[in-house]
Amino acid sequence: xxxxxxxxxxxxxxxxxxxxxxxxxxxxxxxxxxxxxxxxxxxxxxxxxxxxxxxxxxxxxxxxxxxxxxxxxxxxxxxxxxxxxxxxxxxxxxxxxxxxxxxxxxxxxxxxxxxxxxxxxxxxxxxxxxxxxxxxxxxxxxxxxx
Amino acid sequence: xxxxxxxxxxxxxxxxxxxxxxxxxxxxxxxxxxxxxxxxxxxxxxxxxxxxxxxxxxxxxxxxxxxxxxxxxxxxxxxxxxxxxxxxxxxxxxxxxxxxxxxxxxxxxxxxxxxxxxxxxxxxxxxxxxxxxxxxxxxxxxxxxx
DNA sequence: CGAGTGAGTTCAATGATTGGACTTTTAGTT
DNA sequence: AACTAAAAGTCCAATCATTGAACTCACTCG
Numbered sequence: 001x002x003x004x005x006x007x008x009x010x011x012x013x014x015x016x017x018x019x020x021x022x023x024x025x026x027x028x029x030x031x032x033x034x035x036x037x038x039x040x041x042x043x044x045x046x047x048x049x050x051x052x053x054x055x056x057x058x059x060x061x062x063x064x065x066x067x068x069x070x071x072x073x074x075x076x077x078x079x080x081x082x083x084x085x086x087x088x089x090x091x092x093x094x095x096x097x098x099x100x101x102x103x104x105x106x107x108x109x110x111x112x113x114x115x116x117x118x119x120x121x122x123x124x125x126x127x128x129x130x131x132x133x134x135x136x137x138x139x140x141x142x143x144x145x146x
Numbered sequence: 147x148x149x150x151x152x153x154x155x156x157x158x159x160x161x162x163x164x165x166x167x168x169x170x171x172x173x174x175x176x177x178x179x180x181x182x183x184x185x186x187x188x189x190x191x192x193x194x195x196x197x198x199x200x201x202x203x204x205x206x207x208x209x210x211x212x213x214x215x216x217x218x219x220x221x222x223x224x225x226x227x228x229x230x231x232x233x234x235x236x237x238x239x240x241x242x243x244x245x246x247x248x249x250x251x252x253x254x255x256x257x258x259x260x261x262x263x264x265x266x267x268x269x270x271x272x273x274x275x276x277x278x279x280x281x282x283x284x285x286x287x288x289x290x291x292x
Numbered sequence: 293c294g295a296g297t298g299a300g301t302t303c304a305a306t307g308a309t310t311g312g313a314c315t316t317t318t319a320g321t322t
Numbered sequence: 323a324a325c326t327a328a329a330a331g332t333c334c335a336a337t338c339a340t341t342g343a344a345c346t347c348a349c350t351c352g
Contacts, residue, residue, distance in 0.1 A: 010256045012246025013176050013239065020242075023167030030159050034288070039299050049341050050300065075349045077298070085249050090281070091241035091272055093159065096166075099238060100158025103231050108291060110156045115274070116285035123275040126237055128261070128268045132278065135236070135270055139262035142180070145254060185330050195310050196331065221317045223329070 016092075019063045024048055024056050026096070029082070029089055032066065037079040065089070094124050162238075165209045170194055170202050172242070175228070175235055178212065183225040211235070240270050 009015075020026050024046065031045050043053050057080055060066040065086040071079045082089075094113070101109040113122040126135040155161075166172050170192065177191050189199050203226055206212040211232040217225045228235075240259070247255040259268040272281040 010252065011176070012244075012250060012252060012256060013242045014173060015246040015250035015252060016242040017169055017172055021169030021172065023163050026163055026167065027160060030157070040297080043299090049343095051302085051342095052340060054300065055339090075298075075347085088245055088249060090286070092238065092245060094272060094281070095237035095241040096159045096162040098158075099234055100161040103234060104158060104161035106156065106158060106161060110158060110291055112289045112291060114287045114289050115277075116287045120276075122281070122284065122286060124272045124281055125275045126240060126270045127273050127278075129271045130266075130269065131261075132273075135240070135268070138268065140236070140268060141260045141262045143258045143260050145256055145258060186328080189330090195312095197311095197333085198309060200331065201308090221319090221329075 019059075019065060020089075020092070022056070024052060025060065026092075028053075028056055028060065029065065029086065030093060032080065032082045032086065033090065033093055037081060039078075039080070042080070060086070098124065165205075165211060166235075166238070168202070170198060171206065172238075174199075174202055174206065175211065175232065176239060178226065178228045178232065179236065179239055183227060185224070185226070188226070206232070244270065 020029070027046055027048075028042055031042055036042055036045060039053065039057070042048070042057075043050060046053070048056075057066065057068070060080070061068050063085075064083055066080045067083050068078050068080055071077055097109075097111065097113075100106070113124065114120070115122050127133060128135065128138065166175070173192055173194075174188055177188055182188055182191055185199065185203070188194070188203075189196060192199070194202075203212065203214070206226070207214050209231075210229055212226045213229050214224050214226055217223055243255075243257065243259075246252070259270065260266070261268050273279060274281065274284065
């Protein structure tokens with residue numbers, strides 16, 4: 001593939017894609033949000049070749065999105081856990097979930113987000129923090145800083 | 147690369163990644179949000195090989211995220227525009243922007259979102275539509291629908 | 293002892309990506 | 323009229339990542 005590096009672009013989206021811009025990586029992160037922690041569980045869930053999984057997990061650890069932690073000795077076993085940085089990806093997960101729900105041809109949303117304390121469904125919307133206006137009702141532009 | 151297809155997974159995130167799961171595609175979409183429409187402008191902006199750009203644009207058109215429209219004859223020239231489905235990706239863009247702002251080592255955010263009608267900065271936050279509570283303050287779980 | 297599991301590594305074959313050269317059509321310049 | 327340049331591609335050989343299968347190693351269980 002000879003992947004081009006994007007890290008040099010002065011753009012936060014490019015920086016994000018430098019870490020996540022590959023089809024498997026975000027699926028691994030998704031599974032991690034769903035509670036998967038072990039190599040073989042990721043592999044079975046995604047049906048991903050072992051070598052590819054190894055390289056993706058290494059890269060996630062490298063980028064401090066996941067952490068490889070030993071959870072038993074004899075035999076040595078490790079689990080892969082989201083770091084704080086990794087948990088920060090919830091917004092990305094949610095956005096992709098919503099877009100897929102809306103635009104893919106899956107019949108009904110396969111997953112619903114739930115508020116654990118009330119048990120009610122969550123319907124995430126992006127709003128501006130100050131005005132509490134949904135972004136969908138704003139004319140959003142952008143400014144390049146210098 | 148022999149890319150595995152993800153379209154068969156019963157998961158909206160996998161469906162989304164089936165369309166966007168490659169490093170270039172989302173950068174093209176980003177540029178489209180920033181107003182780029184023409185082949186050569188995408189190419190210069192991203193420094194992407196022409197053949198790769200052709201294949202990515204074709205795929206985006208194929209997936210109905212962008213539309214190829216002729217904007218002049220003699221010589222024939224086309225522009226690539228986001229469709230409604232493509233504009234629906236704003237949430238994904240915003241999430242990646244925020245994550246990159248927070249976690250990459252760029253000094254200050256290179257891009258700020260602006261409300262075009264007031265000129266003020268927008269600070270996007272995910273809230274639950276009903277309760278208007280930020281997701282960051284909720285214990286978010288999920289339910290698999292059958 | 294033999295089979296089984298988790299977590300990898302190694303390998304050959306496949307196939308996508310890359311950078312460069314080339315093409316086509318037209319507009320502008322000398 | 324000939325030259326140059328630009329936009330939007332196509333074509334190609336070389337490179338490199340991905341794939342699937344087979345293999346390893348360290349244990350556990352029956």
